[in-house]
Amino acid sequence: MSDDRPVVAATRRATKTYPGVRALDAADFEVRAGEVRALLGRNGAGKSTLIRLLSGVETPDSGTVEVGGSPLGDGGVRRATELGVGTVYQELSLVPQISAAENLFLGVWPRTAGRVDYPRMRAEAREVFAELGLDIDPDAIVADLPLARQQLVEIARAFRARPRLLILDEPTSALAAGEADIVLAAVTRIAGRGVGVIYVSHRLDEIRRVADTVTVMRDGAVVETTDVAGATTARIVSLMLGEAADEVPERTEADVDRSATPLLSVRGLSVPPKLEDVSFDLYRGEVLGLGGLMGSGRTELLRAISGFLPAGAGSITVDGQRVTRPTPAVMKRLGVGITPEDRKGEGVVPLLGVSENMVLTWFKGASTAGTVSPARVDGIGRGLIERLSIKTARPDTPIVNLSGGNQQKAVIGRWLHAQSRILLLDEPTRGVDVEAKAQIYRIVRELAAEGAAVLFVSSELEELPLVCDRVLTMRAGRLAGEFTGADITLDTIMAAAMAA
Template identity: 40%
Template structure:
């Protein structure tokens, strides 16, 4: 085996983060690590990449025990990691970032021409088309990820660890990444791949190791292992228990959209009723997020009407739309949903502080806000220990719980949830799905926009399918089936191409 761990253990005061884990990786293999937040995945890759030292147990490379005191030592053995949070210097160029610390020199000076030539050589070898003079701050998320991977390949990696590499990528960018992974595997690189997206495993994975509560549950081949079995191993419960049964009690019409047009939206009609969960599915670029952002006043409409409880809200500001009873959950929690430098308590409380119910003689009733924040946090199963922490220090799942807490902090009638479970594990998803159930069964209308097809199919009373800015189908009951949904995805694409 290229790399192997034996009874690898990491303990911190009061907690065992990794408990006697056996793991191995062969050259030319993609080995998937799968588990909930807190399962031990991050701890395992930290130990393998030299970012931490084990309490007990061993790491072996080519059968020989090794002990890493630093990331540099792990890299010297050919182990490189591309973390979910990149370590790029935004103001520096692509070439400067790729060769940072390994710059070619002419005497005491950096040889700029040789630096660019070497960067182009590395990028060409990976089949990455990037401008070496461009500051990385101007690159897309996918292109920045390519720079991180190129940094690893300057050091000729034997082991490449990819931590949630597709979390912020479009379908096209994911396809490009997977082509690279398969090329690297063919060259004999061993790849450890960490992701919550089960549907990706069959495309690139050879084996899957499932971790739960710091322990290895099992290692199984990707071929022949069902998604349901993986979820059951990860969460300790069957997939049928992940998605709740949501009682359907359709009431009055709350939101009506008529012939709405905007950038990426080509004349959409839809209605949302109280007590109903409506799913909105579509490929990347279908217009589903643009539709929601237009309703919320985040991008201007060019035509059409939006009414809430019969009153027109077309073109109003986002603040005005929210004040009238719409709530929006952004798919980008870091850029739009949360104030990362503020505590979880402050993020939840900011909406409460704006409500007249928490003001006394013009002043904010801080005590009442604090009590309500604690109550709301409990409702979304956010630990009280996390409330004083900056949300930047919370896991993705707990950040998403803070976003959902904001849903409950300010009263609304219609909830537009765009990618509500992005980047969180199945156990946290199950908790968030229960919150969606609570919102709907309390008499609110909920629109769930998601690129995760099983998610929208299992949660929705009605499922809308969108392609090329238009609604292509409104499905209910037995019609909510994967073949039906995909047919409307691709029928539209083919008709547009033919036209």
């Protein structure tokens, strides 16, 4: 990357502190016109804070932010937009019920004689799509478009404003490999028109294809910026982890009899386009970790095993019995329980009590003569609350009033009540504090010691060595590595999850 290209955006000694946390520490960062700068770092490294500063969502406590040579100051998002910053966040912000063209011009519809000029809007939308090489019908309703096309509409909306700087936050995390190719091609076209691009992703194969340079952040600081071509995967992982790369946490491996019949066996499981040919075994008393970055297929794998997502191919066997037609009801009867990734949206019924939430999957134990007994619900709840150390004033306290960690323990307790012997835990420690994490680790190990088999999914790869007997990694819908014993370390897991 030649240094004579103008700097389109920069932070100079930018620092940002939240209560108890220094999220950004004297960060110097800049991106040039036509450059695609990859931004890498673990969770909490400071990437999101840096993006918020550049897009005007936050202002630094000290230091400066500049766009196009002008200070951003405290002008906020409006000032950043005026100076030429466009941001596409990981979560789509489109209106599904209206057309692609209407989304492109949302809030700034072209008008003639005081009325929205639809022919002009369609024509201009068609020009923007063509400029990016996109075959998207301006009249298509966004809800009817595949996810990759929706992502492209979001990017095109930001590009329509002719930004100096375009920030893309994990734009392909929810996409399969083939869909991601379309997004990468559009990013290359945008950079070719002189726009500086910040590309946040953990997919190193994509970064090597689309980025010129890579900045690695750690603990709120910019650690290093280097050319992508000269950066090996091992070097990038080492920069991201720092001293943590040398940490090997103490872990007592369970005595798992892998010569016995697996409690769960998966063979050739495919769910196009998210999963392809996944095979593994899970044994009694084992905690099997499943690590991978967002969009790697972890959640789809758990949903396919539990019957919520129809598989296109492959087989599932439970305790030697092949399941011919897995459905949630069938898998529950076979002893399979799943805690969803979206605890708030899918894991709890907010206004029901803690005890009521824990008996939802199996009313039999809470019923008398076919009628749910409040006394039995209360008794079951009290037992599980004590066993799982759930902090609540009463068993009938609405679960929405509990902390995230205590809600998560209650969701796990639901499957203990249902006497599940195979537990599929999708991000069981997401959004919980350190104390709650330690408690969940203890609960998982205790369940395994009692003979349960646990599949523990986490995007926080550093926690897998703390709780798992064996770890599988996923990348782009396929299994990418298996680690046991002393090989279960943060650097080996992360390298396998990120490598091309």
